[in-house]
């Protein structure tokens with residue numbers, strides 16, 4: 083509760099407050115009044131007459147009822163790769179929300195101004211959440227079979243970064259190198275390794291899997307204008323990942 087001095091004028095009375103709002107009419111008092119309680123709501127004031135009998139010009143004490151400002155919920159933002167990289171330096175643990183499942187988990191994350199982000203689930207418990215997203219019915223799955231994981235299938239997500247919500251496109255296929263020291267299994271380091279024809283056969287994956295990334299390593303995150311490992315932004319896989327980031331922005335949380 084805050085007390086300020088105001089002026090109530092006769093007739094169509096006005097209430098003015100010092101010092102910030104001098105001259106600004108913040109409420110009307112029908113019939114004049116010597117006192118008014120002024121409640122503050124978001125973006126506007128309202129006035130209640132507490133007593134009547136006003137002189138032509140008379141000082142009055144008005145009280146401002148401070149209501150706690152309602153915090154606006156954070157909105158999902160579409161930032162450029164460069165803008166994201168400017169927000170945070172270095173690798174840290176951040177929360178990632180998978181929009182389609184509504185599930186969230188922690189990741190080891192770092193941004194680059196001129197590249198997309200390669201990330202790992204922060205702990206084995208976070209990898210377990212990733213698996214529950216891939217396998218929502220809890221079926222008995224052989225996680226060592228690359229075909230058990232969605233191969234580079236883009237999906238919308240939201241990265242939580244210093245109170246901001248950033249639209250991202252992610253996939254949940256671990257490949258290539260591990261980006262943190264504490265990845266959950268089976269994200270072992272398989273740098274540069276590709277699936278051989280014999281391996282594809284042994285896993286029952288078919289010939290189309292030959293030459294695809296071996297299981298292990300990191301997953302990717304794009305921001306809407308992020309280049310792939312080959313510098314591509316608008317073609318093929320990079321385009322679909324960037325489109326997923328825009329999808330995340332339009333869906334929101």
Ligand SMILES: [Zn+2]
Pocket residue numbers: 198199200301302303
């Ligand atoms: Zn990547």
